[in-house]
Amino acid sequence: MSVWFVPKDAAAKSVGADQIAERLIAQGEVVIRTGSRGLLWLEPLVEWSDDRYGDRVGWCNVTAEQCLDVLPTSSDGNFLGAVDDLDYLARQQRWIFERVGIIDPLDGDDFLYRGGLAGLKRALAMTPNDVVEAIVASGLRGRGGAGFPAGIKWRTVAAQEPVAHAGSGAGAAKHKYICVNADEGDSGTFADRMLMEGDPFCLIEGMVIAAWAVGADLGIVYLRSEYPDAIATLEQALEQARERGWLGANILGSGFGFDIEIRIGAGSYVCGEETAMLESIEGRRGMVRVKPPLPAIKGLFGTPTVINNVLTMASVPSIMARGPEAYAALGHGRSCGTQVFQLAGNIARGGIVETAFGVTARALVHDFGGGTRSGRPVRAVQTGGPLGPYLAADELDVPMAYEALAEAGGMLGHGGLVVFDDTVDMLEQARFAMEFCAEESCGKCTPCRIGAVRGVEVLERIAAGDDAMQQQVLLRDLCEVMEMGSLCAMGGLTPKPVLSALNTFSEDFDRAGSKLIVRSGG
Amino acid sequence: MTCTSRWPVWDSVVARQLVTAIAERHAGPVLMCLQAIQGHFGYVPEGATPIVADVCNVSRADVHGVLTFYADLRTSPPPPVPVRLCAAEACQAVGARALKGQWQATCELDAELAALTGVDEPIFCLGNCALGPAAVVDGELMGRVTVERLRAAVLARAEQDSEQSV
Numbered sequence: 001m002s003v004w005f006v007p008k009d010a011a012a013k014s015v016g017a018d019q020i021a022e023r024l025i026a027q028g029e030v031v032i033r034t035g036s037r038g039l040l041w042l043e044p045l046v047e048w049s050d051d052r053y054g055d056r057v058g059w060c061n062v063t064a065e066q067c068l069d070v071l072p073t074s075s076d077g078n079f080l081g082a083v084d085d086l087d088y089l090a091r092q093q094r095w096i097f098e099r100v101g102i103i104d105p106l107d108g109d110d111f112l113y114r115g116g117l118a119g120l121k122r123a124l125a126m127t128p129n130d131v132v133e134a135i136v137a138s139g140l141r142g143r144g145g146a147g148f149p150a151g152i153k154w155r156t157v158a159a160q161e162p163v164a165h166a167g168s169g170a171g172a173a174k175h176k177y178i179c180v181n182a183d184e185g186d187s188g189t190f191a192d193r194m195l196m197e198g199d200p201f202c203l204i205e206g207m208v209i210a211a212w213a214v215g216a217d218l219g220i221v222y223l224r225s226e227y228p229d230a231i232a233t234l235e236q237a238l239e240q241a242r243e244r245g246w247l248g249a250n251i252l253g254s255g256f257g258f259d260i261e262i263r264i265g266a267g268s269y270v271c272g273e274e275t276a277m278l279e280s281i282e283g284r285r286g287m288v289r290v291k292p293p294l295p296a297i298k299g300l301f302g303t304p305t306v307i308n309n310v311l312t313m314a315s316v317p318s319i320m321a322r323g324p325e326a327y328a329a330l331g332h333g334r335s336c337g338t339q340v341f342q343l344a345g346n347i348a349r350g351g352i353v354e355t356a357f358g359v360t361a362r363a364l365v366h367d368f369g370g371g372t373r374s375g376r377p378v379r380a381v382q383t384g385g386p387l388g389p390y391l392a393a394d395e396l397d398v399p400m401a402y403e404a405l406a407e408a409g410g411m412l413g414h415g416g417l418v419v420f421d422d423t424v425d426m427l428e429q430a431r432f433a434m435e436f437c438a439e440e441s442c443g444k445c446t447p448c449r450i451g452a453v454r455g456v457e458v459l460e461r462i463a464a465g466d467d468a469m470q471q472q473v474l475l476r477d478l479c480e481v482m483e484m485g486s487l488c489a490m491g492g493l494t495p496k497p498v499l500s501a502l503n504t505f506s507e508d509f510d511r512a513g514s515k516l517i518v519r520s521g522g
Numbered sequence: 523m524t525c526t527s528r529w530p531v532w533d534s535v536v537a538r539q540l541v542t543a544i545a546e547r548h549a550g551p552v553l554m555c556l557q558a559i560q561g562h563f564g565y566v567p568e569g570a571t572p573i574v575a576d577v578c579n580v581s582r583a584d585v586h587g588v589l590t591f592y593a594d595l596r597t598s599p600p601p602p603v604p605v606r607l608c609a610a611e612a613c614q615a616v617g618a619r620a621l622k623g624q625w626q627a628t629c630e631l632d633a634e635l636a637a638l639t640g641v642d643e644p645i646f647c648l649g650n651c652a653l654g655p656a657a658v659v660d661g662e663l664m665g666r667v668t669v670e671r672l673r674a675a676v677l678a679r680a681e682q683d684s685e686q687s688v
Contacts, residue, residue, distance in 0.1 A: 011650050014665035040652035043665075165549060187610030190649040225594050226648050228661065266553060266592035269646060282550035284584075285591040301549055343652060345615030350652025373616065382611055386646075418651070420615045432614070436646065 004029050005047040005056060007101065009036035009197050010229040011190065016064060017044040023067040035198020037101035038352025039088055041373075046072065047083055053113070058083040088349065088368060093330065095318040095338045096311060097191075097354045100198035106236050108244055111201045117246070119320030123209045124254045131213040132158050135316065138324035139336030144181055144272075144309035145384065145413045145489070147335075147402040150316075156296040157214040157304045166302030176216040177305040178207050178258075179281070179295075180313050182223040182230070183265050183272040186385025188344035188416030191352060192310035195340075196223070196230040199314075200237035201246070204260065206313035208251060209320060210306055211258040219260035220300070221310075222277050225267060234262060269386075269440035273488045274307045276442055287442045288488045309414070311340055332358030335401035335412075343369045345382075345418035361410070362396035365419055376421035380429075380505065384413025386436050387493035389500035390426065411496060426505035427512055431459040433497040441490055448491025451482040455498065463512050472509060475502065528683060529564035529599065536562070537570055541577045552578050552588050556595055565596045593643075601640030603660045603679045605672065609644035612651035621655050624669045635673065638680050 006021040007013075024031050024046075032052070039045060042060035049056040058080040059072045066072055072079070080086065094100075103110040111117075123131045136151030162174035180203065184192040196203060207219045223231055238260055241247040249257040263281050265271055271280045275289035278300050299305025315337065319327045327337045335357035341364055343350045348370035353359075365371070365381055372378055380390040383400075388411040391398075398408040405412050420429075434455030443449045455478055462471045479495035486492040502509055530536075540562060541555040548554055555574045560566050566589055575582045589595050607613075607622050622642065629636040650656035653665030659675045 010663050011653055011665060014650050014656065014663040015653060043653065184649060185647055187647045188612040188651045189647075190651055193649040226645065226658075229663075261548075263554070264557060265594075266557060267594035267645070268592050280553060283552035283554065283578075283588065284550070285587050344612040345651065345654070347652065386611060416612075416651070418612045418615055424615070429611070429614075432611070436610075440646070 001030060001052070002048065002050045003052045004031045005034050005049070006031055007036040007043065007045065008033035008229075009043075009101075009194060010227070011040050011194075012036050012043040012045070013229070015043050019064040020044055020046060020062055020067050023064055024071075027067070027069070027071065029071070032104050034103060035100045035105050036194060037083065037089065038097065038194065038354075039086065039349070040351035041347075041349045042080070045080075045083075048072075056083050057081055088351070088353075091368075092354050093338050093356055094354045095322070095327070096195065096202070096314045096340055097198075097352060098318065099202065100194060100352075103199065105198050105200055105233055106240065108201065108240055108246075111199070115321065116201055116317075117205060117252075119317035120205045120209055120246075121252065122320050123212055124252060124256070128158065128213050128215060131209065131320070134320065134324045135213070138319045138327040139331070139334070140312065140315055140319060140327070141335065141402065142309060143311035143315070143339070143414065144274075145411075147412065150308060150312050153296055153308070154210065154214050154306060156294070157216070157306045160297060160304035162215070162217070163303045175218050175301075175303045176214060177300045177303055178210050178214070178216045178219040178260075179277070179300055179305055179307045180207060180219070180221045180310055181272060181274060181277055181307060182221050182227075182310045183277060184224060184227075184310070184414065185269040185272045186387075186414050186416055188382065188418035189342050189385060189414045190344070191340040191342050191415065193227050193230050194352060195310055195314050196227070197233050200234045201241065202314050202317055203234070203310060204237060204241050204246065206316035207260060208246065208258055209316050210308070210313060212256055214304075214306055216306065217258055219258060220281055221260060221262050222265060222271070222281055223262055224265040226265075231262060231264060238262070268442075269436075270442045270488075270490050273490060276488070277307070278305070285442070287444045288490075290487065311415075330356040332356070332399050332401035333403055335403065339400065339412075339415050341400065342414075342416040343419070344416055346372045346374055346421050347419045348373050348375075357401040358399045358404075360397050360399055361391065361405075361417065364400065364417055365396060369417075369419065372419060372421040374421045374423075376423065378419055379422040379424055380420045380426065382418040382420070382429075382497065383416070384411030385416055386433060387411070387489055387496060388413050389496045390420075390429065390504060391500070392504045395504075409500065411493075426501040426508040427459065427463055430498045430501040430509075431456060431463065433494055433501075434459060437490060437494040445485070445487040445491060447482045447485035448487070448494070451478055451486075451491060452494060454478055455482075455494070459498075462509055465512055468509070468512060472502065527564070527599065527602070528686070530562065532563055532567045532569060534569055534573060538573050538577065541574055545577050552580060552585060553592070556585070556589055560595060565599050568597070601638060602683060603638045603676050604643075605639040605660075605676060606643055606645040606658050607667075608646070608648050608650070608654065608656040610647040610651075612647070613654035613656055616654045618655045621667060621669065625672060628669050628673065635676060638676055
């Protein structure tokens with residue numbers, strides 16, 4: 001029986017995928033809603049196969065008109081041919097995203113047919129300690145940005161005894177937690193969202209493996225409110241997982257019990273910082289905690305807590321299924337495995353590129369991404385989100401890996417690359433970085449809370465040509481204070497985009513300063 | 523245009539029931555309680571703070587602190603069709619600043635549109651960074667946004683609402 005595949009990913013829906021699905025259904029066609037393949041510039045990307053598990057052909061940028069009382073045909077101008085053969089997809093190495101865009105995210109049988117639960121079954125046949133050591137051996141590092149080895153974190157939590165919630169009475173139940181950070185606030189990143197919308201069982205499977213490995217009984221996904229589709233999909237997936245015995249008191253008949261709850265964020269960027277996230281889950285203001293104690297020892301409600309990013313956790317099932325050695329063999333130096341890069345901003349072919357670490361930024365921006373969407377020259381690429389530096393167009397030959405990128409002045413962060421063309425005003429980008437920090441600072445430490453406000457003022461004085469050279473000196477001084485004195489990455493890394501703009505694109509700052517000379521001269 | 527709100531009027535008994543149900547089931551419930559109240563009434567009215575404080579056994583100051591920390595939580599009723607434009611870098615790279623200016627200018631000239639959408643409260647990243655500029659119209663995500671598409675989406679949504687309220 002022939003089947004149409006129409007994504008219900010939020011990005012695809014944002015350009016009309018729902019209307020296409022409705023029109024195909026109205027014509028009596030069978031439609032399966034999938035996640036997105038990650039070729040976002042082609043959305044809505046509609047696929048067809050003569051069998052639900054057969055090879056698929058596709059059409060890009062499909063319009064509702066193209067499906068109004070007619071069906072797309074292979075002679076249409078937007079016909080793509082076999083989707084798996086598209087260069088953008090064929091050149092990727094998909095581990096985390098292997099099922100995203102292919103399966104119906106809420107069909108457990110589809111998940112199983114495409115290799116779901118293979119990792120969990122293997123893990124449950126091993127001792128928890130062996131699972132921890134497998135993750136250590138895989139070299140998996142945290143995808144939230146800090147890049148801490150996940151296995152080491154798990155080992156620390158596994159070594160702790162469960163603890164009752166802080167402040168609870170005698171005889172209260174003792175717990176360890178698995179917390180997944182799905183507060184994907186960095187601009188230019190959307191991989192967590194697409195994974196949760198496209199293969200939520202993968203995240204659940206990873207969390208169960210983690211729970212088994214460290215002896216946790218409760219899991220929480222802290223999911224940002226800006227992602228209502230991901231919340232709805234994950235909620236339904238959790239319900240189904242409980243019905244199928246993939247969660248609950250006796251997972252897959254192993255006797256091991258674990259369950260997961262979703263907590264929804266409330267529009268605060270700093271809550272993506274792990275300790276602010278814990279405060280928020282505990283229902284308080286998202287104020288950063290002082291470390292130590294580490295969350296692995298004293299985390300959520302005072303219990304030992306594993307905190308991993310969505311992509312870290314979603315890497316775990318395929319590592320267990322395909323073997324940690326195969327994973328560790330991929331990558332660049334100490335950056336093992338694959339990374340889900342996200343191409344965003346002013347880019348011709350934006351989307352998801354999952355490939356081994358070590359691919360250059362140039363390959364991502366130009367070979368995969370096709371340069372700017374506007375067709376103008378690339379001027380700057382921001383790596384690593386709002387706290388990441390701007391690289392110039394001639395600095396893109398750097399391999400995308402934690403250490404290599406850091407040495408080149410970049411930052412991997414959550415794997416996003418935001419491309420700007422030559423119309424960008426880098427002084428304005430620097431001002432925005434400070435403004436964003438002022439807006440989103442939790443306010444606990446002074447360098448971040450006050451520094452960001454002063455930073456905006458200094459940059460506005462530079463823009464106004466008000467004693468610009470002296471203000472640049474002041475700006476550098478301020479950045480040093482923020483970098484050295486802030487409690488967390490919010491204040492500590494905000495100087496990165498600011499200073500990279502000042503150092504690499506100084507002409508934008510000097511031009512502003514020259515206004516003063518013109519004015520005083522006139 | 524009929525401005526019938528889809529949100530129920532404030533009712534402290536209902537609020538207490540909502541909050542109690544959450545506090546019984548969840549540890550650290552304050553934020554969840556405020557979110558539930560906003561989910562039901564559209565915003566968090568002044569009368570909610572003492573109820574949440576009482577049920578969760580924390581001080582009113584604690585509840586007020588949470589209420590004022592999070593950008594999502596609002597203390598006044600929302601406009602009929604809230605519009606939020608993404609103001610983060612990936613959308614800046616494809617003209618979000620210009621779009622914001624055009625949108626504000628459009629609203630200044632069109633009192634009906636302005637009344638429907640209220641003040642533009644920027645939002646930082648909607649996760650639609652490859653298809654920017656992005657915006658969210660009454661909870662619905664839009665990509666490759668133009669002023670014309672935004673305006674059409676707002677008016678379509680307002681029409682849906684008035685049909686439902688008839």
